Amino acid sequence: MFGKGCHYCLRNLSKTIHKVEYARVKCCTRCLDEHFMVVASPQTIPGDYDCLLKERLPVIEVGSGKKERTYAFRSLHEKWSETHNTFQSHEEKLEWVAKEHRARIEIEHHARECEQWLERYTTRKETEHREIVRKRKAVFMARLEKSKWGPELKINDCKPDEHWSVVHASNNCVLDVVLKKLDKEFDQFMVSAKKTRLFEEKKKVIKKRMPILKRSYDIWVSTLPANAVCPPLSEVFRTPFVQEMFYSTPATAGETDDFLPSISASADAVIQQWLEKGIADLIKIPEEKIIPFSLIKDISSTTQSEAFPVAALELATTSFVCNNSECGPLQYPRVLMHTCPASSKPSQFDDRDEKVVFELTGQTYWNTGRSIRIVRDSKTIVEIVKLCGYDPRTTTAKEMDEANPILICIKCNDKSGRATMTWRTVVSCACPSTTRPLTPRQRASRSLIASFTGKYLPPNLSATKMVLKVLDEADTQKAQLMIAEAQERKLWEAKDGN
Template structure:
């Protein structure tokens, strides 16, 4: 309890204090205490000693031990007050405010205990810095003093040391004898930073000397001394363990107190912002980025919010809320567009499922950027187009929209062809017409080019934009087909190789279409790769084009030959055998029944499990997807080598005429 003002502190004055000006009067009464106790100091604490003692004791009793310790070291006057016996109640109250430290240890008073726990100075050399508190020895030492004070393991022997002989000779003089080594539990110990037990040489030598004397005398006294000493050491070590754990506990408690004070200040600021009309902004921050306020310099503080502090910070917080309002509106806009797109996509997917499986249709993003569809998605009203029924009016117009999209993109592709006008649309259907995209090296024919995935990949630029088109693209993670108009180009090298293959089939390169080639479905042999030991390399016509491009890149001319009927049957049998054993995990096939896409092996398992089809047939149960690669397995196919067939003609029988192209079919004249 605080000391009454009727009693005065009796402080023994030194000669220097008698001549000083900050001297404390020896006696006084309650009526004259406020007038006679005058301390002269400097700085912000100069008026503090002039207050009545009961008020000072009440104030100081609410402080923590480190605060009282620092306060006692500020001025001589305050030190005289706080280090007097009458001020013990202040120290006791301060330690009660720190629930982490254990009670007062044996041999220390309150100021000494506070100095041990909280002083920034070494107890030996008095230097400030990082120190180790040896609670069992009631010492705070730096690393240098710890080594000089001979605090080291006391039970080690020469065989356990990595010392030289000279070093061992110096250390052995300080080591205790055999009795102490056998009774190590009688010594206090502490833990070093290297997690080793530390013992005091002086204490070990003293206890060892006492044990040696008692060993020669009465054994009962020896055992009694050991039991008493061991019990005392156990108490000291238990207290030291509690004190060692107090530091982390105190740090955690102080952190919790700081966080609670910051949270209280933040809640008060949020309430004041709501009163200014920023309730939606505060809710938006709490839901999306709570750290925006928590980490803000004006908010992240432990000081209690007052009207004066609020008036000073309000202009900057209002400016922050205005920027949040803009972000909130953009976020709402993004959320609205995403919700409308999701509703529209559900309708669009249902419509596409009913279309033919080999039909090339625009992607969802291509439909969303159409003018009338985009206008519906970007409607400013928050209540418009919030259900699927709102978009049902577009369903009847989707076939026409799809057709117009295909026509528009077809005209764009025709513009890329050298020397062809927009009315020559049949040129796109030829087996020799190929394009390429800037992300692939493989030639792409029409209409696969309209469904090619690379041409709708979202570019990085869209993610940094905030306009509605960029938001529509980001929501679908794609962009309209060939959005910038620079990602598709004509592929003359593929055209040259395709003409080589078509000529090898004996067909007209200016009239043969890809459908014609599929109908003929020829097997061709590459004469450049024919080898008597390795065999003959044979290809279907699409893979033959890729193979011819390989030779053309090496500067070799074409040399293709159609296989005979027997060779075609052998190639077909080899393809069927190798195709069922090859592995390709690309999802190139589509189930006709449910539109599921997967690899060849997975497709057969899918049809067996999901549709109970054990022997699926291509074109009936599954097909290659429109954007499937030309380079399909198996690869390669090598037939055994055989010499070219020699056909003997009857002199009276006319020679067979070559293949001719007529319309959309291939006929052989008699």
């Protein structure tokens, strides 16, 4: 019964070997039908010999449920059938049955003893092997404790002795060559374990102090004008100013607000650090080959390379769009305040600090989901700036805001009046017609409208084009006053709502 191969085909198929102790054979699944026969029960075994022997015929059960089958040992069955037919008298048959029955009982008793012995032997060998593995792991751990990772092991509850490389090596002889090969594995494991420990400590600090930061942030935001430029809470947390306070202050001070001075007292530093980080993120967008900046090649070459990206960001012709089809074109610095890039759920590949911040605030770091991209076609914006009498290569958005030209869309005029708007509003209306196709939901909505009204709608937004005209000076002044009043009302409504 020793060995791993089939007694008939001698193949080593350990997963398909069936051991029949009472028959003292091992048979694979392929040889099963040849050397065993399927029976419903011992009583249904064919043959003229006594049922007392049929109950002692070695059987094996294969499968489970509806596929369960009972196999009886074919060679012993054939031997008993042949021997039984050789006897003439009934007394001889009874004597033979009694003799074979006693022999089978002795074999079964011996088989049970063999099984018990094998179980004790296997248990003893496994115990000895576990002890050898434990001693070998102790050698590995002693070597690790003497290395540079000794202090880290005292404060880290990681288990390097359970690493797959240690488990594999512990099952073989421990040699100096093996120990040296494991040094690299240990270094990688301990670097990861230390990183995990530091993150868990940092996570506790973030969860303890983030509510304090949020209270200070809410107080600061409540003092700002409704149209002020300010970073979201997740970006305030990421500024070096706040990071230094979070992690340089002793943990015992985290229970009170004393560790965090009012953000409003250092608002200039926070906003400056946020804008610097935002500019760096915006500059990376063209480097990632999403789309190049519009008209960059037309800007004067005398501009210094360090200030050049900032100058490009401030151009009136530089706009950004969000993956959300409901969001209009965005310009710097308002694009840094857009909520969509800070609302995407962090993935498993994002920064782990960011996941904790998302759990506590519902915000992520700006544009980690890459939802912001540069406008693909700035031709419409260039036409608007030219129509207002300015050079699109050098005119900034601030200069356009100061001039505040008022335009009308001739095609949108109706009985209620003229479609009057500022240059930024024109950009918001016109840019989607040249940058984005319709979403599936928008296409379905257009088809539904057409089916009910019978009115044809263009298959995409680019099929319609605005016809713009700049108002004269007198009408411009009137429109500016009315638009300013409407904007002021919205600001007050927003402030009252907060």
